[in-house]
Amino acid sequence: MRIYIALIFLCFSCSTTKKSIETQSSSCKENLKFKTEFFNNIKNVENQITKEKDETFDISLKFISKYSHVSFESMLNYSHTYSIPAFEKDKGGWLKWYEENKCNNIQFKE
Structure with missing residues (x-):
């Protein structure tokens, strides 16, 4: 029994x-167009973090900052560079934000 x-x-x-x-x-309801754009911008920042940056670097950071925290204050140094430790910490936050919000049909902000 x-x-x-x-x-x-x-x-x-x-x-x-x-x-x-x-x-x-x-x-x-994951917005796959947003996902592609968001991760392309992260990849762009990641690819340029140790190289000479072009204008797309700042554009990518501004895009990401509409949705998640970017440590712009860390770039207020003599060389105006985004340090690797600051980037790595921010990237962790960006990925966490995306995971927490991906099912909310994230829409693009102007």
Whole structure:
């Protein structure tokens, strides 16, 4: 009898978990155009962080800053450079922000 009850409980638990996962995935409305643009901008910053920067570097940082924190204050140094430690910390925040918000159908801001 105990085994029978345990099997019923196990089956019920599994079906509930499966339904929860299906509900979560079907309720996620990820804007794939935004995702592509957001990650392209992160990649651009990452590619230029140790090189001579062009105008797209600042454009990418401004784009990202509309949605997540960018440590512009860290660039207020003599050489006006974005340090690698500041970038790495910010990038972690950008990725975390995206993961937390990706299912909210993120829209582009002007």
